[in-house]
Amino acid sequence: MDSGVYIAVFYMARGRMVRAGRLGRFRLRQGVYFYVGSAQRNMSARLDRHSRKDKVLRWHIDYLSVKAEMLGAVTIAGSRELECELAKKLGRIFELAVPGFGASDCRCGGHLFYVRELP
Numbered sequence: 071m072d073s074g075v076y077i078a079v080f081y082m083a084r085g086r087m088v089r090a091g092r093l094g095r096f097r098l099r100q101g102v103y104f105y106v107g108s109a110q111r112n113m114s115a116r117l118d119r120h121s122r123k124d125k126v127l128r129w130h131i132d133y134l135s136v137k138a139e140m141l142g143a144v145t146i147a148g149s150r151e152l153e154c155e156l157a158k159k160l161g162r163i164f165e166l167a168v169p170g171f172g173a174s175d176c177r178c179g180g181h182l183f184y185v186r187e188l189p
Contacts, residue, residue, distance in 0.1 A: 072109075072111065072112060072113050072114055073109060073110050073111050073112075073113055073147075074108065074109070074113060074145055074146050074147045074148050074152075075106070075107070075108045075145070075146045075148050075150075075152045075153045075156055076106075076107055076108070076109070076113060076116075076117065076143045076144060076145045076146065077104050077105065077106055077143060077144045077156070077160070078104075078105045078107065078117065078120050078131070078135075078140060078142075078143045079102065079103070079104055079105075079140070079141040079142055079143065079144075080102070080103040080104075080105065080134060080135065080138040080139065080140050080141065081101075081102055081103075081138060081139045081141055082098050082099065082100055082101060082102075082103060082134075082137065082138040083100065083138075083139070084100050085097060085098060085099045085100050086098055086137055088133050088134070088137065089133070090127075090130050090133035090171070091130070091133075092174075093130060093168065093170055093171060096168050098134065098137070098138075098167070098168075099184065099186075100186075101184055101185060101186045101187065102141075102184070102185050102186070102187065102188055103134060103138065103167055103182055103183065103184055104160055104164060104182070104183040104184075104185075105120075105131050105134070105172060105181060105182050105183075106153055106156050106157040106160060106172065106181040106182075106183075107131065107153065107172065107181065108150045108152070108153040110149075110150060113145060117143050117145075120135045120140055120143075121135070121140040122135075123135075123136050129172075130171050130172050130174070130182075131172060131182075134182070153176075153181070154176050154177075154178050157173070157178050157179075157180070157181045157183075158178065160183045161179065161180075161183065163183075164183035164184060164185050165183060165184045165185065166179055166180050166182070166183060166184075167180070167182040167183055167184035168180060168182055
């Protein structure tokens, strides 16, 4: 499967201040982050990019992924609309990490969620 929706899981070993484009400056706390994204083609390349530290910072997720360790990802076959549905479901379980993060092309509150430790 090389298209669909994914949840990339990151671990931030210590808290840090981050600046990400129009989102401005915010603090990412020590803990685990879940990022909901989609790729309608080349999902493996997208996930590979998320795991790399050496890259041009373009998207919100790049500002997290260069500072945190990517633990892995869960991939799900489905259309791009599933991305927002999944983000809403995660939002009922986990804390929204940064309002608007990863959601510049939709009306979601954000696509990045936080928990201090894995349940």
